Amino acid sequence: MIRSIQKIVGGLLGWTESRSGLVSFVAPLVTHRVPRDAKWWYVFGSASLMFFSIQVVTGILLATMYAPSAAEAYQSLQYIDHQVPFGWMLRALHAWSSNAMILMVVIHMSQVFLHASFKFPRELMWMVGVLLLFCTLALAFTGQIMRWDQDAYWGLGIGAAIMDRVPVIGNQLRNVMLGGPYIGGATLSRFFALHVFVLPGLTIALIGAHMALILKNGISEMPKPGMVVDPKTYVAEYEERIKKTGVPFMPDAAQRDMVFCGLMLILVGALAAYLGPVGPSGVPNPTIIDANPRPDYAFLWIFTALALMPPQIETAVLLIAPPIVVLALLGLPLLSNRGERAPSRRPGAVISYVLIATVLGTLTWLGVVSAWSPVMNAWTSLPTPPQYLVGRTPLEMQGALVMQHSQCRNCHSLGGEGGMRGPNLDNVGSRKSWDQLVRQVQQGGGNMPAYGKNLSSAETTAVVAFMTTLRNDGAPESTIPGAMERQSSPDQAPKPVLGDAGK
Amino acid sequence: MSCDCSNTPSNQPPPPSPPSARRGVMLKLGIGLMGIGGAIASIPLVGYAITPALKKYKNSWIDLGGIADFPEGETRLGKFTNPNAAPTDGESAEQAVWVRSFKPAQFQVFAVNCAHLGCPVKWFQQSKLFMCPCHGGVYYEDGTRASGPPPRGLFEYKWKIENGRLLIDAGRLPGLEQTV
Numbered sequence A: 001m002i003r004s005i006q007k008i009v010g011g012l013l014g015w016t017e018s019r020s021g022l023v024s025f026v027a028p029l030v031t032h033r034v035p036r037d038a039k040w041w042y043v044f045g046s047a048s049l050m051f052f053s054i055q056v057v058t059g060i061l062l063a064t065m066y067a068p069s070a071a072e073a074y075q076s077l078q079y080i081d082h083q084v085p086f087g088w089m090l091r092a093l094h095a096w097s098s099n100a101m102i103l104m105v106v107i108h109m110s111q112v113f114l115h116a117s118f119k120f121p122r123e124l125m126w127m128v129g130v131l132l133l134f135c136t137l138a139l140a141f142t143g144q145i146m147r148w149d150q151d152a153y154w155g156l157g158i159g160a161a162i163m164d165r166v167p168v169i170g171n172q173l174r175n176v177m178l179g180g181p182y183i184g185g186a187t188l189s190r191f192f193a194l195h196v197f198v199l200p201g202l203t204i205a206l207i208g209a210h211m212a213l214i215l216k217n218g219i220s221e222m223p224k225p226g227m228v229v230d231p232k233t234y235v236a237e238y239e240e241r242i243k244k245t246g247v248p249f250m251p252d253a254a255q256r257d258m259v260f261c262g263l264m265l266i267l268v269g270a271l272a273a274y275l276g277p278v279g280p281s282g283v284p285n286p287t288i289i290d291a292n293p294r295p296d297y298a299f300l301w302i303f304t305a306l307a308l309m310p311p312q313i314e315t316a317v318l319l320i321a322p323p324i325v326v327l328a329l330l331g332l333p334l335l336s337n338r339g340e341r342a343p344s345r346r347p348g349a350v351i352s353y354v355l356i357a358t359v360l361g362t363l364t365w366l367g368v369v370s371a372w373s374p375v376m377n378a379w380t381s382l383p384t385p386p387q388y389l390v391g392r393t394p395l396e397m398q399g400a401l402v403m404q405h406s407q408c409r410n411c412h413s414l415g416g417e418g419g420m421r422g423p424n425l426d427n428v429g430s431r432k433s434w435d436q437l438v439r440q441v442q443q444g445g446g447n448m449p450a451y452g453k454n455l456s457s458a459e460t461t462a463v464v465a466f467m468t469t470l471r472n473d474g475a476p477e478s479t480i481p482g483a484m485e486r487q488s489s490p491d492q493a494p495k496p497v498l499g500d501a502g503k
Numbered sequence B: 001m002s003c004d005c006s007n008t009p010s011n012q013p014p015p016p017s018p019p020s021a022r023r024g025v026m027l028k029l030g031i032g033l034m035g036i037g038g039a040i041a042s043i044p045l046v047g048y049a050i051t052p053a054l055k056k057y058k059n060s061w062i063d064l065g066g067i068a069d070f071p072e073g074e075t076r077l078g079k080f081t082n083p084n085a086a087p088t089d090g091e092s093a094e095q096a097v098w099v100r101s102f103k104p105a106q107f108q109v110f111a112v113n114c115a116h117l118g119c120p121v122k123w124f125q126q127s128k129l130f131m132c133p134c135h136g137g138v139y140y141e142d143g144t145r146a147s148g149p150p151p152r153g154l155f156e157y158k159w160k161i162e163n164g165r166l167l168i169d170a171g172r173l174p175g176l177e178q179t180v
């Protein structure tokens, strides 16, 4: 009995193999030999692939419920989150696994860069990998649009405004991107097609190429100082070593991949279950101007760069930097495809890496804080801290009111609360003299708008009087050296000429 | 083209492949036909894809409401539905502008889209400033740039008054090309 079953199964397999050649096609994927020292550093590529597979599966399921129409997308997300069994979990998995995929891709790329695995003969593997990085980011960006909430709407607005800066054809590019002269149904449909058809298809093709190249060129060994890549001899030497000391991918390397991928999967699953889906934020109705749009994590550094760049160079940087970055990444293995691979022998590369990582990390962190953004509701939601009102004169109290009402705290914090765009005002009385404060309020300067036309001279006087009382305990009021000393103390209100302030 | 079979002696097997001249013709024909067919098939593809670039989108005069809705000395949010709207646009077809009335029957109509990168600016009546939530751009009440990254003042719409109604010339997402 068992014999005959074995025979039938064996026959079926043999038939399939003889007609398809499937096993001989797939077998090298499993049996190819990898360097013995390819240990935990090498798990991140597999993890990227695993998260991509999860994106494909959850993405297909989400596509069965999501309505890719600007009129219905938002409601369909609400429906998925609240009505569909496990719908929220699918969305959560899709969102968090996308973040995890970006992270894995970045770590994988860092490892390849630091170990110089992109050198001969793996130049093309690196280039395909760079394209995969761009696909991953493009998937993340278009995915963010699928949420079709305020962040998506205004994120598209930012994209459109960047396109607009391209000379001559900017407006045309913008319209092609949006599918028309404004952000609407055509825009969402375009990004949907990109997100679900074009980009995944491209990604799968590139992953195929990446894998084929792995089989062709083999996995690089751990770099050792003194082990130099010489294109003339490398291939023969590598094959020799692999033959002698290499181990089969399955199970030696695959088991480590599985352990790591399993752990990551559990982690991301737990994260998704605990944190839930990302968004959607507010309704994508452009007449709701209370929006506070923020991009997803992967793009926060760009958001920061756009906030901090001097306006004079911004357009130039926006147009020139992206092609330079793309060319530099793609061209890297052509610039340096031989020589040492060990990080200890490539200080320049390591320093560049640390520098780039620090800059991106810092920009991302600054984007989380986004100190440059006014806190739009600070003036109505954050009361003046009571300790700043104790023992103040009526004029100074009035000044506190003016400060509150004039939205000063949207940009300036008091008692640790408020905007961070301008300096905090806790100690402003000992930093600036009366006259300096009047001038700053009236004329603005630095990054501050001028309030000269918007505040009456009485209001200016009051708010300045209040600010001169904002000093650390015991600190004297700031004066301009050599200027006439003004008669003032906390209990004696200063008496500037009211008419003066308006000049 | 002559019949090549006449050259073949009848008692010998035919050559294994047709002579190269004919194969060359066939290949050229194939490439040519594929090219023509492909070109015809790609007319709608390319046409569809680049229409947004070539088409001149028309603005229209849109009624924002009676001028009494925009009292002098105030800046208020005006709302309208995009005249180019498509049925699938949903709420994204709704649009907003800031309308400032500074003299009797004198208006300035600003785009809510920040001149930096298009985020929605908000008006603060008390400090008479427009503030942008994205990168901290600030504008004065007349739309001129006060501080922050915007390279210029707020975009303005053309406006006119007809039968006591305020009309603006709108339909496109405001951008650098749109300046009064």
Ligand code: FES
Pocket: B114, B115, B116, B117, B118, B119, B132, B133, B134, B135, B136, B137, B148, B149, B150
């Ligand atoms: S979009 Fe308004 S400051 Fe950048």
